[in-house]
Amino acid sequence: xxxxxIALAVASVLAAPLAAQAGVEVYGQARMSLDFxxxxxxxxxxxxxxxxxxxxxxRLGFKGDEDLGGDLKALWQFEQRVDLDTGNWSGGGRDTxxxxxxxxxxxxxxxINTPYKNATQGMDIFISTRGDYNAIMGxxxxxxxxxxxxxxxxRFDNSIQYRTPDMSGFKGALAYSVNRGSDxxxxxxxxxxTDGFSLSGSYMQGPLFLTAAxxxxxxxxxxxxxxxxxxxxxxxxxxxLGGMTTLGAIWESADLGGTNxxxxxxxxxxxxxxxxxxxxxxxxxxxEVGGVADxxxxxxxxxxxxxxxxxxxxxxxxxxxxxxxAAKYTVEQVxxxxxxxxxxxxVGINHTFSSK
Numbered sequence: 001x002x003x004x005x006i007a008l009a010v011a012s013v014l015a016a017p018l019a020a021q022a023g024v025e026v027y028g029q030a031r032m033s034l035d036f037x038x039x040x041x042x043x044x045x046x047x048x049x050x051x052x053x054x055x056x057x058x059r060l061g062f063k064g065d066e067d068l069g070g071d072l073k074a075l076w077q078f079e080q081r082v083d084l085d086t087g088n089w090s091g092g093g094r095d096t097x098x099x100x101x102x103x104x105x106x107x108x109x110x111x112i113n114t115p116y117k118n119a120t121q122g123m124d125i126f127i128s129t130r131g132d133y134n135a136i137m138g139x140x141x142x143x144x145x146x147x148x149x150x151x152x153x154x155r156f157d158n159s160i161q162y163r164t165p166d167m168s169g170f171k172g173a174l175a176y177s178v179n180r181g182s183d184x185x186x187x188x189x190x191x192x193x194t195d196g197f198s199l200s201g202s203y204m205q206g207p208l209f210l211t212a213a214x215x216x217x218x219x220x221x222x223x224x225x226x227x228x229x230x231x232x233x234x235x236x237x238x239x240x241l242g243g244m245t246t247l248g249a250i251w252e253s254a255d256l257g258g259t260n261x262x263x264x265x266x267x268x269x270x271x272x273x274x275x276x277x278x279x280x281x282x283x284x285x286x287x288e289v290g291g292v293a294d295x296x297x298x299x300x301x302x303x304x305x306x307x308x309x310x311x312x313x314x315x316x317x318x319x320x321x322x323x324x325x326a327a328k329y330t331v332e333q334v335x336x337x338x339x340x341x342x343x344x345x346x347v348g349i350n351h352t353f354s355s356k
Contacts, residue, residue, distance in 0.1 A: 029059055039336055217229075
């Protein structure tokens with residue numbers, strides 16, 4: 001009897017921490033690929049092609065919730081980018097927040113994907129690969145005063161975000177960043193003007209998905225030339241045909257502020273599922289910036305994914321960004337050259353995991 005009591009006591013001690021952490025989920029994605037890329041660089045001393053092993057925004061996260069009673073929950077999440085090719089934590093902090101959720105919707109505070117980014121992120125059929133639509137979508141020609149990174153499909157630091165509940169297929173989101181840089185004193189007048197505003201709305205019913213989003217960025221020095229009051233808006237949608245084929249389209253208008261720094265862009269895609277194989281193709285086009293000749297570009301990506309299980313897929317893709325003579329669009333991790341094409345051939349594997 002005494003041994004049984006001791007065993008029960010030990011079991012209860014071990015179970016207590018597990019019960020306390022029962023609401024915690026450990027999750028992530030391991031996304032690795034072998035990429036051969038070419039940027040037609042003619043600079044003396046520079047290579048124009050490279051073979052790389054890439055960790056395509058692999059991530060590790062922890063999240064959980066606590067029932068507060070009265071249809072109210074406390075929510076939290078910590079997610080960090082991990083570079084599996086080097087085994088290091090990356091400097092890329094991902095969605096990390098604390099908040100409250102209930103029948104009224106969800107309120108989150110922290111570093112969070114903007115509603116503008118979330119509105120169409122799920123439509124990118126080559127997301128987090130060398131075929132990612134962020135080569136053009138959310139970007140304005142880097143040869144015309146841009147910083148070389150995506151301008152509008154980003155996260156807000158120091159932000160508060162509200163998401164509506166699902167209302168018969170309709171959802172909305174609103175976010176405000178009090179300061180997208182440093183958020184404490186001492187602060188210069190210039191630094192204090194880096195706030196941001198983002199909103200989106202979407203509707204899903206059966207095979208139809210529609211979305212629209214708007215974002216405004218107030219920044220004293222977001223890009224070369226000191227442009228201010230950058231803004232973008234977009235509309236998009238997908239439609240499923242017979243449960244096997246999905247068509248998608250997005251139109252976006254983006255303006256970095258200042259004079260002649262606006263451009264339109266279009267994105268079209270198709271994905272066709274055949275048992276474990278999904279065939280994909282996407283086309284993106286950026287119009288000329290501010291009417292300046294030869295500042296547009298196109299991107300074409302084609303590939304196939306094979307589902308090895310519910311959580312693991314292997315894939316192969318080819319992506320080509322074709323720049324006009326004064327344009328400099330490129331893909332992540334590949335430096336572009338003005339007027340030159342950027343191509344990538346990739347094979348990879350993606351694995352999603354969760355403790356729940």
